[in-house]
Amino acid sequence: SKPSGGGGGSVATGGTIKIGQTMPFSGPASAYGMIGKADAAYFKMINDKGGVNGRKIELVALDDGYSPPKTVEATRKLVESENVLIDFGSVGTASNTAVQGYLNDKKVPQLFVATGGDKWADPAHPWTLGWQPSYSVESKIYAKYLLQTKPDAKMCVLFQNDDFGKDMLSGLKQGFGDQFDKRVIKTASYEVTDPTVDSQIVTLQAAGCDALLTAATPKFAAQSIRKVFDIGWKPLHFVANVGAAITTVLKPAGLDKSVGLITGLYLKDPSEPAMASDPGIVAYQAFMKQYMPGTDPNDTNAVYGYGQSMTLIQVFTQCGDDLSRDNVMKQAKNLSNFELPVALPGIKINTSATDLRPFSQVQLAKFNGTSFERFGSALSAD
Amino acid sequence: MAELRETPLLRFAGVSVRFGSIVALADISFEVRRGEILGLIGPNGAGKTTVFNCLSRLCAVHQGEIEIEGRSLLALSRHEVSGHGIARTFQHVALFDTMSVLDNVLSGTHTRRRAGFLTDALRLPAVRRSEHAARAKARDLLAQLGLSELEDVAVADLPFAVKKRVELARALASDPKLLLLDEPAGGLNHEEVEQLGDLTRQVRERFAVSIIIVEHHLNFVMRISDRVVALDFGKVLAEGTPAEMQAHPEVIRAYLGEPS
């Protein structure tokens, strides 16, 4: 259909920049609602400090319950009746996919979507940009690592039966290349409505793998880690970054049961003892104390929102006084070696007209019973 | 034609019904002739309602055969029975509670019409016409049974005795050949029972139906029946004219009791 609306024009007026987002404050993915809450708190802090280039940020966050039709509706509301400048940091692969066409048609920047799908770096949708390392990049790195360290290993995969899980699988395909069928001998999926993944773990163990990738959200990652240990299986266990936070995943699973896990990190984990004196984390802790009292600062979703919002502020800062959608998009694709204080050392944000992935590096780390020990250097997928 | 008159309207031949270990009917045989009123009596639990339920195909028949006008009834499924001219009332009334009196009676015309989802949704002229005719017929029935006043009343609010009469109207709406009445006089006082007797006879004449009546109200049964069949423990105990039955020692023992 034809593009409609006045795409590209300046929307920001007066002293505020109005931005919008859709969030699963309710429904099955409501844990990610924390990202939205952290975003809001972060902008409040920025506004308290005088805003960006003298402008305040106004964030309109609408609940979509993780349901794509609802996202479509909420996004239209944001664009057509709230007149937001951009759609920022909305959560959910299906949800963001549902509005990608619409936002691109309308030429409304869809910035830093909070999901690691591959499709956010798609030149066909120039108004869309992801943020975190894509799931496939992450798993591609796991595959490469495995090929280097244990070239004969057989791998099993536990994945969530949705875009996230499937993207992780496709990353493995890319990483293993023609070896894929020989290396990945068994996969098992789960649904978010499954009470446990015990049965899947048992199935995978029976296949005789010596490596396992758990591509799961926190609850199921914790179950996976525990069950693997309980049945006495000792694979080289990769756990997707999404489900590898220390306080919210490894601790419930049992720290002793988590020893040896490998994951790919890009953000700092505030619960790590070593991070107590890290300046980035110190600032983050202060922010949490003042602007999100009563919230667990170790919730990695809060770190995520904090870093994501900080990235957006960088974009607005670069925009100067030209707050047209065109310029916002231009600046968003013009981040060079931006170092996020909550990102791990060596991991930088870079975008350009052709590089549509803000984060494209991942740092491998192994859990030693108390914290993740990073090894090697930050890796990128290529 | 002459041949047809000879075949009985209904024939039970060696019918047995069991519920688990309970034998509700054991090898029952009897006939109903055209135009007659047959009284069916027997102690509680003798199997009278079960006889009706066999005819409505509501319970499985383990043995035997039931024939309606010489054709097997057991080959039919529940909803086909009324198409073969059998209509009934229930011992404890089973009306469609959320409907009005008129709608209940209209439902009785169901077998005699063709209704389809599509034709109804389009409300084709044929549907309109047939609906119109059905209404006229239902109203006529209500008038004959003295229920015209209550046409629009929801049946749930009616007294028991009136409900029974609505059920009768619903049964008649299907143009039955055989009418099954299960304890129609229940809860009526003396005067009302007399009236019901007259009504039943009128119905037989006017609608040219045969009737089986199950009733414990003896005077009533004896007054209006042409013949009486007595059941006990699922068996036919005796069969004959009302007068014969009242004098039958077995019937007296099992059913009537000693006059006190």
Added chain:
Amino acid sequence: MRGAAGRSARARLVLTALVATAALVAPFLLGDYQVYQLSVIVVYIVAVLGFDLLTGFTGQVSLGQGAFFALGAYTGVIALTKLHVPYAATPVLAGAVCFVVGTLFGRTVARLEGLYLALATFALAIATPQILKLDALDAWTGGSQGINFGKPASPLPTLLNDDRSLYFLCLAFAFLLYTGAWNLLRGPTGRALVALRDQPVAAATVGIDVAAYRSTAFGVSALYTGVAGALGALVAGFISPDSYTLFLSIQILVGGVIGGITAIGGAIFGGAFIEIVPDLVSKISDAAPWALYGLLLIVCIMVMPGGVAGLARSILHAAEKSRKARPR
């Protein structure tokens, strides 16, 4: 008696005229986004109608309407994108497919009653997203990614923009289906459905083929829901398995009951409730919108046990009574 009936018929006529006028005029007074919302409401109205036919009038409790909604949506979109059927015709195709599937399903579960039927339909709703994600169907369904096909363009761009043209498409289907349901329910078929709901045994003895009516009612309900699904997909421009979770089925049920399941006029309120109320509560309470929504549901049921339609009916009754009571 006749006077009262005439009055209430007149009241209904006036009401219908008002609703119809509003439905026709509103899109020209509202912005695109609101028109879009209006379309979604109309879609839900159709879905709730389907629910009312099945559960309200036939007494078969369905917790699985979302499955037929999804089937309709996928049928429509596959027809549109793969078979290049004109978009306005996709709901027809969806309705047909859903009718067949619904009837077959209805026939299979015709023996089940009450809770057990609820479970069977519930199972359907739960299994739907999983089946849509099956790898084997990827080529057709787009797997867990779904299909992003963009909103179909208006055939008369000078008269109606895309949103309005879609709205009128939805409205046209809703009008047809509503009228169909209205006719159906006041004719012999409707009576048979209510009869078998009220008293299935007696219904069989008056000649109603209970199993056949039940399964056909299932099919018709699925048809309505499927058309709604196809329209909903067109309006959203996107389908994916996550759009059709159990929650959708529950919402259709809630809309049905809140509107009043035994009066098809209630579907209008039910459809609006599904669309508007969740937004409303999240406006009122940031902290716990869903707690508020739950509370609201409970209160609604307590205040209006017969749904909005029941409430309207009892208000009419009361008015009628007070008119009668007034001395001349």
Added chain:
Amino acid sequence: MQALLHQIFSGLANGAIYASVALALVMIFKATHEVNFAQGELAMFSTFVASSLINAGWPYWGAFVATLAFSFVVGVVIERVVMRPLQGAPALNTVVVFIGLLVLFNGLASWIFGHTMREFPSPFPPAAWYGSSYLSPHEVGMIGVTLVVLTIVFLFFRFTRLGLAMRAAAENPHSSRLVGINVGWMLALGWGLAGALGAVAGMMAAPIVYLEPNMMSGVILYGFAAALLGGIDNPWGAPLGGFLVGVLENVAGAYLVGSHLKLALALALIIGVLLFKPSGLFGKTTVVRV
């Protein structure tokens, strides 16, 4: 072979969760003839309360008992405040109210306790002798608890005067009053006991599935299916249904269709069974004579 055993045992462990939920459903069904869709959320909420007490320093069993009492009271209050005014309303209204309660408690829990997943302690020592690689000590303990509760519930309904009165009150409130049963109290008691049973289910499940507001949303689906499969009016049939569903879905997922269809297959099998036994495997067929 060993893998099969693993599947069966882990199915039993999951089954115990479903069974304990099914028991709570049986309780409320016998007492009110309704199926409470909100049962899972109530259990989740109770478990959060227990977790908060434990975090506040209460000993496990102290918190356990206090939570049972709390849940009992919540059940009674819901019956008095929400269900009582609904008496005699159409069944679907009750269903919507249950959905309302479900959403309400889920919303409240998210609001009060947050979304971060929490661990919940097990009362069974992690290294107890009865643990193995097939079943952890907690899983063994949970199965044991479920069996004990099942026995109590069975005996209660079968042999006690109160149990009989509760069934009567659900079946025919008017006649119950005529024979002297305080029907209001029976309904409230049923809700209270179901609340307490739900709390047990929640506290037993939480160490396995972890505590968060959506903890029970998947479990209740299975619990519902299990209860109907086994026979929702049967205090041992329904939990047995739970174990059956647990094992069935594991074995089917591992050997028949693969994990992505295991729920669908399990449900299809359950419906298949119901088509032949419309009131569940061990349920009582209530013959309705007209």
Added chain:
Amino acid sequence: MTDVTPATAPLLELREVDASYGATQVLRKVSFTVADGGMVALLGANGAGKTTTLRAICNTFVRTTGEIHFAGARIDRLPTERIAAAGIGHVPDGRGTFKGLTVRENLRLGAYLRRDTRETASDVEKMCAHFPILQKRMEQQAGTLSGGEQQMLAIARALMGRPRLLLLDEPSFGLAPVIVQEIFRILRQINRDERTSILLVEQNVRLALDLVDHVVLLETGRVVASGLPSVITADEAVRRAYLGA
């Protein structure tokens, strides 16, 4: 105390009782008494309000105003179960059995308020002696019984409670003549042996008049006559309606 107090205070007394279903008033200023150990028949045409009177006494289904006294205490504001506990048993119209429960469980429920387990057990046996068919159907679901069997069960259940006052709403409904005779024999017996008082609604007026010592006649919700059975039968119109001349 005024001098109108009869020698023995009545067991049950209704004083100007009105009763209505929602907006429809059915009973108007109904007053009558049942003496302790007395047997009273409540007669009237279809819809006269007999069932409603019994319901008013037990405070089920209807809303009442006016006073009802039982055994010296006011009961009209008590909930149904407390009225039952005070000693009133009720065989409702339409039977009201627990259809999903077994016959035995139905009987056990009849004795719900009693604590004397052993005597309860012997009463179950007594009921089986009265109604042998119940013995055969003991473990069967009450809902599968025939109409008359359910009626017997309802009566047996009420008897199991050993009430001081038994309200019977058309006990002969749907019963074979032999059983009807048995029931009236039982009523006479418990009245004699246990001084159980009886308030009886019955269409089989001949039998009823034979049993009772007092009759109350209702017409459209009002008491139009009351007195000895002979007084009632003396009235020509009443005779015609109820006894058929």
